[in-house]
Amino acid sequence: MKKPENHILVIFGASGDLTKRKLIPALFCLYKQNLLPEKFAVLGASRTPLSDEDFRAKTDEFLPNEGTEEFKKMLFYEPVSPTEPDDFGKLKSRLEILGSERNMDPNYIFYLSTPPSVYEIIAKNLADQRLSKSEEYFRRLIIEKPFGTDLGSARKLNRDLLHYFEENQVYRIDHYLGKESVQNMLVTRFANGIFEPLWNRNFVERVEVTSAESLGVEERGGYYEHSGALRDMLQNHLLQLVGFVAMEPPVVIEADAIRNEIVKVFQSLRPISEEEVEKFVIRGQYIASTIKGEKVKGYREEPGVDPHSRTETFVAMKFYIDNWRWGGVPFYIRTGKKLPARVTEIVIHFKQVPHHLFNHAGMPGPVDNQLVIRIQPDEGILLKFRMKTPGAGFQAQTVNMDFHYSDLADIRLPSAYERLLLDSMQGDATLYSRGDAVEEAWRFVQPILSAWENNPHIPVYGYPAGTWGPEGSDKLIEDGQWRYPCKNLSDDGTYCEL
Numbered sequence: 001m002k003k004p005e006n007h008i009l010v011i012f013g014a015s016g017d018l019t020k021r022k023l024i025p026a027l028f029c030l031y032k033q034n035l036l037p038e039k040f041a042v043l044g045a046s047r048t049p050l051s052d053e054d055f056r057a058k059t060d061e062f063l064p065n066e067g068t069e070e071f072k073k074m075l076f077y078e079p080v081s082p083t084e085p086d087d088f089g090k091l092k093s094r095l096e097i098l099g100s101e102r103n104m105d106p107n108y109i110f111y112l113s114t115p116p117s118v119y120e121i122i123a124k125n126l127a128d129q130r131l132s133k134s135e136e137y138f139r140r141l142i143i144e145k146p147f148g149t150d151l152g153s154a155r156k157l158n159r160d161l162l163h164y165f166e167e168n169q170v171y172r173i174d175h176y177l178g179k180e181s182v183q184n185m186l187v188t189r190f191a192n193g194i195f196e197p198l199w200n201r202n203f204v205e206r207v208e209v210t211s212a213e214s215l216g217v218e219e220r221g222g223y224y225e226h227s228g229a230l231r232d233m234l235q236n237h238l239l240q241l242v243g244f245v246a247m248e249p250p251v252v253i254e255a256d257a258i259r260n261e262i263v264k265v266f267q268s269l270r271p272i273s274e275e276e277v278e279k280f281v282i283r284g285q286y287i288a289s290t291i292k293g294e295k296v297k298g299y300r301e302e303p304g305v306d307p308h309s310r311t312e313t314f315v316a317m318k319f320y321i322d323n324w325r326w327g328g329v330p331f332y333i334r335t336g337k338k339l340p341a342r343v344t345e346i347v348i349h350f351k352q353v354p355h356h357l358f359n360h361a362g363m364p365g366p367v368d369n370q371l372v373i374r375i376q377p378d379e380g381i382l383l384k385f386r387m388k389t390p391g392a393g394f395q396a397q398t399v400n401m402d403f404h405y406s407d408l409a410d411i412r413l414p415s416a417y418e419r420l421l422l423d424s425m426q427g428d429a430t431l432y433s434r435g436d437a438v439e440e441a442w443r444f445v446q447p448i449l450s451a452w453e454n455n456p457h458i459p460v461y462g463y464p465a466g467t468w469g470p471e472g473s474d475k476l477i478e479d480g481q482w483r484y485p486c487k488n489l490s491d492d493g494t495y496c497e498l
């Protein structure tokens with residue numbers, strides 16, 4: 001693979017969690033694979049006063065004990081407050097010094113790993129120093145989610161950023177798109193002749209997307225209280241997965257071609273009105289329970305969480321995509337914390353046969369064929385179909401054809417951040433969200449946010465930690481049930497209303 005052009009990566013918010021836990025380890029993996037540019041430097045920039053050495057030492061926790069010395073020589077630090085214009089003058093001088101010491105072109109990527117409240121001011125201060133645009137060199141801006149907290153703020157954020165940078169310079173990270181198995185969906189669908197003819201309303205009964213986490217909110221209660229599962233996971237990661245499942249074949253595998261198709265899917269999402277929210281959307285919050293004899297905290301007992309909180313830690317919904325391919329096919333999506341397993345998967349349920357030849361006395365009823373795309377863990381694809389049970393008569397049973405990525409010898413799955421960072425260095429925005437798609441996704445979820453805000457009577461159902469969420473989520477699916485990759489873990493699998 002061709003190495004990216006020489007550049008300096010500036011990370012704002014470099015003293016924070018994401019930098020040490022994800023970004024620096026991802027850069028180290030790229031370094032080990034010899035995928036970083038010939039000449040490259042990382043300049044950490046945040047308010048905490050740190051020296052280069054302090055910054056390097058801070059990265060130790062998530063790097064291997066040995067073999068990192070050469071890599072760490074590429075890490076530098078400059079104290080910068082996003083709101084201090086003078087600091088950006090110093091940042092510019094530091095970039096020039098680093099560039100001339102290393103004989104590098106002034107290509108820059110600015111990674112905003114700060115709270116979103118300072119995205120605009122950082123962009124402005126960069127622009128004021130003439131660091132945002134250049135005729136000759138590349139200037140890119142990577143931003144972390146959340147891209148706004150509702151439709152209005154998302155539109156404002158886009159407008160604000162596009163005041164200083166062009167859309168093709170802005171890389172909005174949705175780390176789900178960096179997952180190998182998500183990208184494989186494109187290959188599975190469009191590099192095989194067997195799936196695409198069936199991938200439509202004529203053969204598909206319903207589509208299910210689950211992203212379950214076994215962890216709770218851990219130390220992020222303060223952030224999560226103002227976010228909840230709808231904003232944190234559904235508006236972005238889950239809808240992006242829907243985009244990949246439902247999109248039309250792009251003309252070419254290029255950023256704009258793929259992103260155009262994803263936007264079209266989002267534009268075709270049938271709007272759910274505020275009045276319909278109760279019918280189509282179920283929210284829940286985990287409550288204390290006992291899992292395998294051990295007491296587990298409820299969400300309201302977590303640090304940073306209001307003891308009367310009504311923030312949802314679980315959301316499930318049903319919706320339709322009103323277009324030629326998917327007209328009338330229900331889509332069901334759900335996500336939640338403190339569920340029985342960490343699993344993200346997409347299930348395509350195919351329609352049953354029109355006449356049940358083998359459905360006579362003593363035989364189990366017809367079962368739909370399912371294609372399960374396992375995003376994580378144990379990435380792979382599973383096809384469930386019926387086979388004759390060996391022996392007399394015509395007994396049928398469901399069997400699995402099961403591919404696991406781990407069966408591919410010598411294949412290491414790169415982390416999402418590794419892939420996405422490398423893509424941004426190559427100038428490839430295919431796996432980054434485009435502004436219009438982000439706004440369309442907010443447009444779709446906005447009535448849900450408004451309904452919850454305006455109608456406190458809409459229930460937040462409690463579900464015991466370690467179970468699959470509120471009972472109502474099962475009732476969303478009229479003819480069938482969610483695929484449960486494992487059973488409830490809670491000893492107390494009862495439901496209640498908060």
Ligand SMILES: NC(=O)C1=CN([C@@H]2O[C@H](COP(=O)(O)OP(=O)(O)OC[C@H]3O[C@@H](n4cnc5c(N)ncnc54)[C@H](OP(=O)(O)O)[C@@H]3O)[C@@H](O)[C@H]2O)C=CC1
Pocket residue numbers: 012013014015016017018019046047048082112113114115116118144145146
């Ligand atoms: N951590 C994660 O796993 C994920 C994080 N994200 C997103 O990434 C971004 C960074 O997250 P994370 O690293 O966890 O956050 P942290 O709070 O750990 O770090 C953010 C850094 O930004 C700086 N900062 C904090 N508040 C301000 C402020 N008001 N003005 C200027 N700088 C500030 C701080 O550095 P200093 O005080 O030194 O300036 C801090 O170290 C956020 O947008 C988050 O939503 C997205 C997905 C996952």
Ligand SMILES: O=C1O[C@H](COP(=O)(O)O)[C@@H](O)[C@H](O)[C@H]1O
Pocket residue numbers: 213232233344
């Ligand atoms: O963006 C987020 O994603 C994580 C889940 O990511 P995964 O790669 O572990 O599936 C989630 O825990 C977090 O709340 C959310 O902000």
